[in-house]
Amino acid sequence: MPEYIEKYYTLKDLWKSVKKLPSDRKYLAGGTDLVISLSCGNDKSSVWLDISDIDRLKEIKEDGKNIFIGAAVKISELESNPLIKKWASALSECVKYYASPSIRNTATLGGNYANASPCADGVLALAALRAKVMLNLYDKRRVVDILSIVKGPKKIDLKKDELIEGFIVSKEERKSIFMKMMHRKRFGIAKAGLCMCYKLEKGKLRDVSISLSSVAPSVVRAKKTEEYLEGKNPSKAQTKACQLIREEISPLTDIRSTSDYRMRIVSVFLSRALCSI
Amino acid sequence: MKKFKLECEVNGKKVKVEIDSSLRLLDFIRDVLGLKGTKEGCGEGECGACMVLMDGRAVNSCLVMAVQAHQKRIVTIEGIHKHKYGAQLQESFVKEAAVQCGFCTPGFIIAAQEILSKNPKATLDEIKEGLAGNLCRCTGYENIFRAIDKARRKK
Missing domain, CATH: 1.10.150.120 ([2Fe-2S]-binding domain)
Known part of the structure; x- marks a missing residue:
């Protein structure tokens, strides 16, 4: 349990004071995962830094080429924001599958990413969107590919105090499909999920990206299948693509599903996605 | 335990109180304000018994720290x-x-x-x-x- 929580409204204030705080510190954004660790007695940090009201982290804005989505943007905001709907529709689509309405009002996209869960719905959408993540350490920024620092369940390669400032999605006119299998209709964790972004030009697929959840230690891209689908007619390529995508993954059997069932789901999802185009 | 000066509006009334910053919003509502209508069920966001409105949106008060309600409007079942x-x-x-x-x-x-x-x-x-x-x-x-x-x- 933290001994105390410091609340910040600007990045400037955060960077001014952060180094003076006890070294076992943690960021608190939505809190839907972190606060549970408090109830379970699992959290050993002595101070939490509440970043949920830092204005910069709540921004959704655009420039000429990209949109920026702040790390403290709530999941529920992704559903109806016009910029997200236009340029990152996979994120809007993931919302209805994401936990419950009240959790969506609290949880943040940055938290979903930081938690580095292999079944993270927001990360599944960000990966298919080929998003980049903007990291900030003492006001020095670096931008990296979304999956490049995710190393496994709960493992994310951030430096001490490095803050997830937000996500960058390039403005591309691509359509998206989001699918998730869970043990009940709503408010469940994915047995497997698939998100696909693509363009269709004269009946041929272009610029395809496919991400998968709950089939590897982190969300992954199905790059061989993406390559195969490039320039293909979606219905004609269906059989081979569904076979390829099974060969790309080796999911585990665990409490939520079996390896075999997960492979089948992914294959069926891709088949349904290609049929729907 | 370091204290936090929490200022918020609960059921239309301004509240200004010094709290332990490790309190969840649920604990603040029930134990500090004595509003017992909000219930604790599972304590992990599954059951919804602890829901309150924060700035007009339903949230599970067991998953929100009281500090996060600073300068926000809270509505409980009593209001x-x-x-x-x-x-x-x-x-x-x-x-x-x-x-x-x-x-x-x-x-x-x-x-x-x-x-x-x-x-x-x-x-x-x-x-x-x-x-x-x-x-x-x-x-x-x-x-x-x-x-x-x-x-x-x-x-």
Whole structure:
């Protein structure tokens, strides 16, 4: 349990004071995962830094080429924001599958990413969107590919105090499909999920990206299948693509599903996605 | 334990109080303010018994730290009757026998308030979707769905 929580409204204030705080510190954004660790007695940090009201982290804005989505943007905001709907529709689509309405009002996209869960719905959408993540350490920024620092369940390669400032999605006119299998209709964790972004030009697929959840230690891209689908007619390529995508993954059997069932789901999802185009 | 000077609005009243910053919003509402209508069920965001409105949006108060409510507007079941649909929902829950043990009811009414305020024409399916984070273990859901639907029609 933290001994105390410091609340910040600007990045400037955060960077001014952060180094003076006890070294076992943690960021608190939505809190839907972190606060549970408090109830379970699992959290050993002595101070939490509440970043949920830092204005910069709540921004959704655009420039000429990209949109920026702040790390403290709530999941529920992704559903109806016009910029997200236009340029990152996979994120809007993931919302209805994401936990419950009240959790969506609290949880943040940055938290979903930081938690580095292999079944993270927001990360599944960000990966298919080929998003980049903007990291900030003492006001020095670096931008990296979304999956490049995710190393496994709960493992994310951030430096001490490095803050997830937000996500960058390039403005591309691509359509998206989001699918998730869970043990009940709503408010469940994915047995497997698939998100696909693509363009269709004269009946041929272009610029395809496919991400998968709950089939590897982190969300992954199905790059061989993406390559195969490039320039293909979606219905004609269906059989081979569904076979390829099974060969790309080796999911585990665990409490939520079996390896075999997960492979089948992914294959069926891709088949349904290609049929729907 | 370092204290935090929390300022917020609860059920329309300004609150200024020094609290332990490790308190969850739920603990603050129940133990500091003494508003016992908000219940603790699972304590991990699954059941929805602890729902309150924070700046008009339903949240699980067991998953929010009290510090995060600083300078926000909180509405609990004790203050919901002042809001559009609130009193109607309470009356409708009683009339439709949508309350048995009553433990989940505050959460359902808060969730229903958000559903109807966002979408006054919510269909039965949309009402069900909106209640995905609320569990009831004794009344049964049909009476609850009917109560919310009737409250919507009457307003």
